Amino acid sequence: xxxxxxxxxxxxxxxxxxxxxxxxxxxxxxxxxxxxxxxxxxxxxxxxxxxxxxxxxxxxxxxxxxxxxxxxxxxxxxxxxxxxxxxxxxxxxxxxxxxxxxxxxxxxxxxxxxxxxxxxxxxxxxxxxxxxxxxxxxxxxxxxxxxxxxxxxxxxxxxxxxxxxxxxxxxxxxxxxxxxxxxxxxxxxxxxxxxxxxxxxxxxxxxxxxxxxxxxxxxxxxxxxxxxxxxxxxxxxxxxxxxxxxxxxxxxxxxxxxxxxxxxxxxxxxxxxxxxxxxxxxxxxxxxxxxxxxxxxxx
Numbered sequence: 012x013x014x015x016x017x018x019x020x021x022x023x024x025x026x027x028x029x030x031x032x033x034x035x036x037x038x039x040x041x042x043x044x045x046x047x048x049x050x051x052x053x054x055x056x057x058x059x060x061x062x063x064x065x066x067x068x069x070x071x072x073x074x075x076x077x078x079x080x081x082x083x084x085x086x087x088x089x090x091x092x093x094x095x096x097x098x099x100x101x102x103x104x105x106x107x108x109x110x111x112x113x114x115x116x117x118x119x120x121x122x123x124x125x126x127x128x129x130x131x132x133x134x135x136x137x138x139x140x141x142x143x144x145x146x147x148x149x150x151x152x153x154x155x156x157x158x159x160x161x162x163x164x165x166x167x168x169x170x171x172x173x174x175x176x177x178x179x180x181x182x183x184x185x186x187x188x189x190x191x192x193x194x195x196x197x198x199x200x201x202x203x204x205x206x207x208x209x210x211x212x213x214x215x216x217x218x219x220x221x222x223x224x225x226x227x228x229x230x231x232x233x234x235x236x237x238x239x240x241x242x243x244x245x246x247x248x249x250x251x252x253x254x255x256x257x258x259x260x261x262x263x264x265x266x267x268x269x270x271x272x273x274x275x276x277x278x279x280x281x282x283x284x285x286x287x288x289x290x291x292x293x294x295x296x297x298x299x300x301x302x303x304x305x306x307x308x309x310x
């Protein structure tokens with residue numbers, strides 16, 4: 012692959028030390044930046060940034076459709092005002108011109124500014140914006156952190172991992188040739204994941220993986236994939252940005268002070284789960300760029 016795939020890792024908040032700023036996704040950034048193809052060349056060129064100060068269009072997001080980025084991973088960590096109308100319009104045009112898009116958020120209304128995004132925004136359900144059309148899922152699942160209302164699925168402690176269920180047919184981002192059944196089966200856990208689902212009117216979208224609450228045993232959606240079409244490039248709606256955060260991969264990296272739940276350490280002692288998570292990230296980065304996920308990567 013002669014020209015590296017250009018990836019933008021982007022949050023929806025300005026740089027605030029005691030928050031989920033882009034520096035808290037450094038392990039993801041470094042992992043992607045260090046991947047090499049069979050010839051030893053960099054597979055990805057990674058730019059990681061927080062948004063500009065609020066109340067005005069972001070200098071990069073508002074012009075994303077005219078940029079040279081091939082894909083964007085948007086970590087919606089705001090409380091509802093993280094991206095402006097101009098930002099949303101440019102991100103929508105970016106996908107319409109074939110750009111790949113990962114959009115992920117968290118519990119309740121965290122990251123709800125993504126609702127305005129064309130297509131993939133409709134896959135994200137929040138407490139007060141675009142609520143899940145299935146009212147039976149409007150419940151509190153994480154009973155430990157009582158101030159957080161639905162959606163808040165409890166897949167485990169930060170620092171632990173969860174076993175995921177694969178929706179058939181197997182999607183390319185979930186493939187793992189080193190697994191006995193050809194699929195990966197682990198993602199990082201989080202005490203209160205958000206809600207995603209297939210937008211009823213979008214035939215290109217489907218749920219590709221589900222998790223199960225360790226408290227209620229309820230099944231919930233982890234990822235919705237949008238296949239590339241004349242209407243737009245490939246996209247993924249993910250239930251929580253904690254699947255990609257340093258704190259969930261390695262709790263010793265620290266978290267903002269408002270995180271009060273005790274972390275786990277199961278992932279640190281599970282090399283197979285670690286490999287599964289890395290494979291998922293690698294698959295995502297390739298698929299969102301329109302590249303085959305079986306691209307040979309140097310060891």
